[in-house]
Amino acid sequence: MMLRRSSASVLALAAAAFASACAAAPVDTLDLAVPQTPAPVAVEGRERLLYELHLTNFGAAPLHLDGVSVLDADSGAALAAWRGDALAARGRVIGAQNAALDGALRPGERAVLYLEIDLPAKAPRALRHKVEFSAPGAEPGQVEGAQLAPRAAAALQLGPPLRGGPWAAVYAPQWPRGHRRVFYALDGRARLPGRYAIDFVRVDADGRTARGDADLAKNALGYGEPVLAVADGVIAAARDGIGESERVSQRQRHDFDRAPGNYLALALGDGRYALYEHLRPGSLKVRQGERVRRGQPLAELGFTGDSTGPHLHFHVADAPVPLAGEGVAFGFEAFDVLGHYPGAQGLGERPWQARAAELAGERRDELPESNAVIEFVR
Template identity: 40%
Template sequence: MIRHGAFLRVFRQAHPGVAPMSLAPRRIPHALCCHLLGLGLAGATHAAALTVKVHHELAVLPTPAGRVLVHELDVRNVGGSCARIVDVRASSDAQPLRRYQGDAIAPNALVYDARMNPLPNPAPGASALHPVDVPAGGGAVVYFFLVLDDNLPLPEALRHEVDSTDCNAAATTRSTAVSDTPVSRAAPVVVGLPFAGHGWVAGDSPNDFGVHRRTLIPLRDGGGDPIVGRYHVPERYAIDWVKVDADAHRALGPLDRNASYLAWGEPILAVADGTISRIRDGMAEGTPPYNPPNATVEMAAGNYIMQDIGGGHYAFYAHLQPGSLRVRVGERVRRGQVIALLGNSGNSSEAHLHFHVSDANDPLLSEGVPYVFERYQATGLAGGLNERNGLFDDLGLHAPSPRFALMPPSYAVLDADADPDAVGAWAFPIRYPAQ
């Protein structure tokens, strides 16, 4: 876990081809998360030389709130002077979906210079007319979390438009860069839950200002120089799972003992049939409730397992207990099989399971892909993760309500299906895609 606030932390390079940094955006709900490596990349450019494109494919994520397009817009300044982003729009068939103007741009963008160094957002109270300035050769990443209307057909494509001017305060002429991107019809990966039991909290699952989805892995060339605008987003759909009891406790006992945390020692289950493709074991656990000092990229995930679940998809389970891994590389496992125990290894301030699905057998050099859980029982919503007392400040519980083929909302509380015989036996309505 990395504590999230308005700070910048630079990790020393410990992974070939990767130079990670972490810039936590403002207005993020506190998350129990580990950035496997964080970098804030962003893109804007000189008004007359702006280029824009969607970073990765536009893929639909089914959620209880509706179908969501979670994506990043790359904006590059390929001109010779500073550019000021003044308006960003997303639309489909001329119907507006999202617009960032004035002070709304900076919280949704990460700006970098020509050396891929992240630049600070404008100071609070800065003029709404001059929200984001991007130097020549630099760029920006603009974040979108678009909830689509379930009553309408899935869009064929999205149009993104970025208006910019010269950074000169007297500049009035605007230039518009446009990108049209098709929306993928591919279904999300369907998996089981990586645990059993009750009271699991989906910490920082995909959301508008989520920390996971803003963790970018920049790339460097063979000489160690940054490749401007090149990066991966492996944690785009990641979740940090913790446990809570009915009284909002995440821990019972001294907060500096791993065994006090309800999630610690829980069996971790394979989410699908597949082959173990990569593991790491032997890293000691940290002392909660603090992140380890001098964290590096190599230690960020702690002890982990990667599993090839087919179709070019890999399940990633991180922060496992040392010595608890029950599988080897090349071993075939079945869904629901115990593969390790949940721990507090790596860049983590308390016991939790970091889980996501990506498109390559690498924790860092891969892209997060959308996935849903075949079924779960929604039981409430948690908020206000408090590290001082091991509690959630807010916990609203309700009677279990079944959910099928969905990604749970951020900080949803849920139970696993208690009936193992029901696995694979229910006919459930996957809501994707709506044509």
């Protein structure tokens, strides 16, 4: 009997010691994944990667994300790092009522970090990711993973989708509901079609976007402007017949399928498709299956679908249906940089700001910087 009690005591002590050791050890229950391997795109002379890091908590305890770093996989050198508010601003929790990444990642939750990295002159062969985290009753931990080798940059550079300018290239990676952060789940898979999307808004020398009553859609400076084929190719998809509101203030929300409004998809011949959205009703000049030439007018800029005002939504994806493809990198063969709007503040209200002398003027084989004001070169 004494022996049994002693054995039970020993087992209890061992279990307590084991539990204490587990509580003090780092909790490594995070899954790291990069579902879409990025390809670099040139932006104002810098090679940039845009991609998403998915973090899923497979443990039974909430984890607080303390820091995320992107490392050179060979040297271990940090290429970029985020902590605190900077980290919270880059992430969203999928499906959570409070989607902001400013607290703990609860068991079973997934966070998506939207990353943009300007690569050094000597680009690394591969990247990996380090995530630092903490949990109640445990020592802080860290995990490294999600190694990736960037894909080669796309060789095909595109012609202008519009004539002349000035055009404000409106997008910003940090906008919570901007193109960069909106996933669409179709056919059992979530995709991010607008990863590199740009809304082109026509402005004048004083920064105005309309003449006269700006609430009238037809008064927008870009309304009715010809939309051009950015390359030789075949029209892979086309939709017309969706009407538009007369006034911007009368715009309505549309269902999932009609959000892009009237659109065209141009097959570029390399597995990519150029998507043009919000086109003017009745303006489409081409049909599905028709072969077109670079610079050929395809339709006109309009105000259909879910649009905050007349503009051309343009992006490139790996599928011809606007919401069913993954957004992929692209660049324009040539355009002039005239200026920019910091954070798009003042668009339509005041002139844009001048760009630094070394960045102004003609840019070649690049994607315009966020909220740059440009003029297309034919």
